[in-house]
Amino acid sequence: METLIRKRPYIFILTLLLILMPAGCAQKAHVPEGFVYVKEVIPSAELDIRYYGSNNFTGRPVAGYRAPTAILSLQAARALANVSKDLESQGYAIKIFDAYRPQKAVNDFITWTKGADDSRIKSKFYPNIDKKDLFMAGYLASKSGHSRGSTVDLTLMDKKKGQELDMGSHFDYLDPVSAHGSPMITAHQTANRELLKTTMEKYGFKSYSREWWHYTLTNEPYPDRYFDFDVDE
Structure with missing residues (x-):
């Protein structure tokens, strides 16, 4: 009995600490082994997670996005950190629109x-194509590389001006003008896309021909696995 009485204060203190522990301390519990929050690896990265809100081609929040955060495989995050460091030395920063994407979000696209x-949404994001044709055109797929955890959608920011570089079309503008090598944009816009592309490729990422913002780690750690855990904090 005496031993139990002596232990009670310590039990009380431990319980109190667990109750008062900041939510951020438990953050990693939501990320499977092999994945990390991008901001933990690249604190300077700006996040604009479009599928958490309504500023995307569906016009609403997408299933599986429970927080406006970005998650990647550890290998992809480390490679992207090298990209960020290189670009920052040139006066630029990265802005991320999407990273890991759960399979339930892809299924939500199919339903949509x-x-x-x-x-209103169509005119902003896919004015020249019917939504039912987005899969056939290569803009959507029933299985997305994002769900493997090593694909990221991003752009560049001018650090001094605090503005995005002009890429000739905005993120998720599902149209030929968004393709690499598009003749429909200016030389300056092409140069901005090339800056992002060459730097991403320098550190092991490969581009997607139809979307200037879309990159996948070439040596991705989970090439045949599609994950479905939520994007959450």
């Missing part, structure tokens, strides 16, 4: 293509 069009 079967619904009615919102003319």
Whole structure:
């Protein structure tokens, strides 16, 4: 009994510490082994996670996005950190729109293509194609590389001006103008895309021909696995 009484204060203190522990201390519990929060590896990265909100081609939050954060495989995050360091030395910073994407989000895209069009959203994101044709055109897929955890959608920021570089089209503008090598943009816009592309490739990423913002780690650690844990903090 005396031993139990002596231990009680310590038990109380431990319980109190667990109750008062900041939510951020438990953050890693939501990330499977082999994955990291991008901001933990690249604190300077700006996040604009579009599928958490409504500023995306669906016009609403997408399933599986429970927080406006970015998650990647450890290998992809480390490679992206090298990209960021290189670009920062040139006066630029990276801005991330999407990284790991759960399979449930991809399934949500499939469901969305079967619904009615919102003319306002269509004019902003896919004005020249029917939503039902987005899969056939290569803009959407039933299995996304994002779900493997080593694909990232991003752009460049001018650190001094605090503005995005002009890439000739905005993120998720599902149109040929967003393709690498598009003749529909200016030389300056092409140069901005090339700066991002050459730097990403320098550190082991490969581009996607139809989308200037889309890059995948060439030696990705999970080439055949598609994950479905939520994007959460």
